[in-house]
Amino acid sequence: MDVLELKGIERTYRTGAVEVKALRGVDLTVGEAEFLAIMGPSGSGKSTLMNILGCLDSPTAGQYLLNGQDVATLNRGQLARIRNETLGFVFQAFHLLPRTTASENVELPLLYRDEQLSWKEIRDRAREALGIVGLGDRLDHTPTELSGGQKQRVAIARALVTKPRVLLADEPTGNLDTRTSLEIIELIQRLNDEGLTILMVTHEPEIARFAERVVILRDGLIRSDRRRTPLRAADSLADWSEESEDAMDEALGDRMETETTPPLEVGR
Amino acid sequence: MKISAVPYVALKALRRNTMRTLLTALGIIIGVGAVITMVGLGQGAGAEVEEQVNRLGQNVILVFPGERQLGGVSIGGGSANTLTVEDAIALREEIPEVVAASPEVRSQRVLVYGNRNWATPVYGQSHDYLQIRDWPIEDGRMFTEEEVGRAALVTVIGQTVVQELFEGSDPIGETVRVRGLPLEVIGVLAPKGMSLMGSVQDDLAIVPYTTGFQRISGRSHAMVLNVQVYNEESMDIARAKITDLLRERHRLAPNQDNDFTIQTQEEVAQVATETSRVMTWLLASIASIALFVGGIGIMNVMLVSVTERTREVGLRLAVGAKGPDVLLQFLIEAVILCLLGGLGGILVGVVATEVIASYAGWPALFSVEAMVVAVGVSAAVGVFFGFYPAWKASRLDPIIALRRE
Numbered sequence A: 001m002d003v004l005e006l007k008g009i010e011r012t013y014r015t016g017a018v019e020v021k022a023l024r025g026v027d028l029t030v031g032e033a034e035f036l037a038i039m040g041p042s043g044s045g046k047s048t049l050m051n052i053l054g055c056l057d058s059p060t061a062g063q064y065l066l067n068g069q070d071v072a073t074l075n076r077g078q079l080a081r082i083r084n085e086t087l088g089f090v091f092q093a094f095h096l097l098p099r100t101t102a103s104e105n106v107e108l109p110l111l112y113r114d115e116q117l118s119w120k121e122i123r124d125r126a127r128e129a130l131g132i133v134g135l136g137d138r139l140d141h142t143p144t145e146l147s148g149g150q151k152q153r154v155a156i157a158r159a160l161v162t163k164p165r166v167l168l169a170d171e172p173t174g175n176l177d178t179r180t181s182l183e184i185i186e187l188i189q190r191l192n193d194e195g196l197t198i199l200m201v202t203h204e205p206e207i208a209r210f211a212e213r214v215v216i217l218r219d220g221l222i223r224s225d226r227r228r229t230p231l232r233a234a235d236s237l238a239d240w241s242e243e244s245e246d247a248m249d250e251a252l253g254d255r256m257e258t259e260t261t262p263p264l265e266v267g268r
Numbered sequence B: 001m002k003i004s005a006v007p008y009v010a011l012k013a014l015r016r017n018t019m020r021t022l023l024t025a026l027g028i029i030i031g032v033g034a035v036i037t038m039v040g041l042g043q044g045a046g047a048e049v050e051e052q053v054n055r056l057g058q059n060v061i062l063v064f065p066g067e068r069q070l071g072g073v074s075i076g077g078g079s080a081n082t083l084t085v086e087d088a089i090a091l092r093e094e095i096p097e098v099v100a101a102s103p104e105v106r107s108q109r110v111l112v113y114g115n116r117n118w119a120t121p122v123y124g125q126s127h128d129y130l131q132i133r134d135w136p137i138e139d140g141r142m143f144t145e146e147e148v149g150r151a152a153l154v155t156v157i158g159q160t161v162v163q164e165l166f167e168g169s170d171p172i173g174e175t176v177r178v179r180g181l182p183l184e185v186i187g188v189l190a191p192k193g194m195s196l197m198g199s200v201q202d203d204l205a206i207v208p209y210t211t212g213f214q215r216i217s218g219r220s221h222a223m224v225l226n227v228q229v230y231n232e233e234s235m236d237i238a239r240a241k242i243t244d245l246l247r248e249r250h251r252l253a254p255n256q257d258n259d260f261t262i263q264t265q266e267e268v269a270q271v272a273t274e275t276s277r278v279m280t281w282l283l284a285s286i287a288s289i290a291l292f293v294g295g296i297g298i299m300n301v302m303l304v305s306v307t308e309r310t311r312e313v314g315l316r317l318a319v320g321a322k323g324p325d326v327l328l329q330f331l332i333e334a335v336i337l338c339l340l341g342g343l344g345g346i347l348v349g350v351v352a353t354e355v356i357a358s359y360a361g362w363p364a365l366f367s368v369e370a371m372v373v374a375v376g377v378s379a380a381v382g383v384f385f386g387f388y389p390a391w392k393a394s395r396l397d398p399i400i401a402l403r404r405e
């Protein structure tokens, strides 16, 4: 069965007298365990689409079926429950709680579960999720004590901790360097291999190559929807460490030699 | 939402902003502390007043000239001239329940001894006045009935006068002058401390009323009759008999009102405790204003905090928090803040009461009710002033909240 189904989705923003049609009739069907990249120029409506998919925003027209259920029929509380249990959302800006440790950030969605988990269970699941993203040794670090890539991993762990069916990631690599981006993509591919449906917004074609399906938005409409065999991020990472790092090492080494100056004589 | 997570999340949020939490709680600390201190002091003062009324003497009835409202506690300064020395003598001699009666006049006079002088209230009283007041002599003796009869020029003085005029040397047998009259000091009163109204009771001189009325005060009528009754059971009978006797002596027709007012020691006490209760309430309401201001402080901080934490709220909503969860979180935050402040306030209040009471020489009284009420009120303040910001937060739209910088 299809996990997500969009039919003629429109979203119009009204700011005073000005109307902006961010989405103008999007039809999209995403199946179980697909890894889909959404691309498009800035302002084409990618974030708007993700917000609607994430039940954070509702369309002005059209129908959105999630697991066969029409989202428009749900009330605020039911939507909150879907955000909590079915969907995992990764924001471009991380949105971690400041001065709060990684594990507490990851625990957050579990606190809002309807069923009552024990504190031990909550702790264990947060630790497990951080383990999956490779941060098992950073449980007690606060966001200021983490690198950008690590923060994004915490955000992914937070999205995973509820064991969602769908992971929605709005530019998860937007703030990261190429190497860290590859690591995040490698993680996402692994999760996808395990059966998680993934929709990821990106504006970098190199990143989109790792998805099996690429949808391109322009002016609120889908302009292209293609499938192909994706690259494996794990392979790229392996290549990376041999070529790029060696090259960088050499370049740095040369410069060190030429720029080395004798130490200052300090008179006594 | 997980129930035990509500206080957990609220506490975490408060801990993330320790400084702000403390400063906000300070408003409540001051408010609750003020309430507890004020109530404690008011009650301490009340207890002190009661204690002093008891020190007035045993089974005492005061007869004032003219008609007075009960509640005019101000003893003395009788406006009407209706009570005479003869009235006092008649009370003592004709009513068996009356064991002592002293006609009193009071006037502020300058006492001169050598090159020193001191202004003090000089009282004219009868020989049994000290018995009525239950006031012992420390040194020397009280004047006798015989001395009263012949208007002897003698005086018994209080501790303050001894200090001011004699600077510690023995005053017995010395002569002080009042309006040119030489008075021999024959006794010194034991110290008595502050009076109901806060004046120093030891600052006085007592002379026989025969000397005091015309020659010192220049008055012919008594300002008050101090009467002592045999025992407590006889108080009501004595009161009735005094009324009858005085009406008869003053030749009042049955339709005429009394031209005097009788107050028992108990009534004086009632008025005094009533006054101190009113004071307590007054102080408590002033303190409540402080608490109210503290509450507004909480509301202000919570509002700022909701605005500041819009993104946090947005994120919580995005990961599945429901409106009521957010509402509850902010509400509990405000309540915890207030309860913290309440407990701190109790601590501050207890210390402040202890310190002030020890300076004022009052007993420090703490009422558990005041503490319970103060903490209850502070929790209510938390709910009341926390609700609007909390409700505002719970109404936020997740994406709008997340987008806000």
Ligand SMILES: Nc1ncnc2c1ncn2[C@@H]1O[C@H](COP(=O)(O)OP(=O)(O)OP(=O)(O)O)[C@@H](O)[C@H]1O
Binding pocket: A013, A014, A015, A020, A021, A022, A040, A041, A042, A043, A044, A045, A046, A047, A048, A049, A203
């Ligand atoms: N809250 C809003 N109010 C009004 N207009 C909005 C709002 N959010 C988005 N828009 C408009 O909708 C259009 C699509 O915005 P959206 O954020 O979806 O673009 P995007 O594809 O995510 O762009 P980017 O790659 O820069 O993130 C833009 O023209 C934008 O100005």
Ligand SMILES: [Mg+2]
Binding pocket: A046, A047, A048
């Ligand atoms: Mg965007």
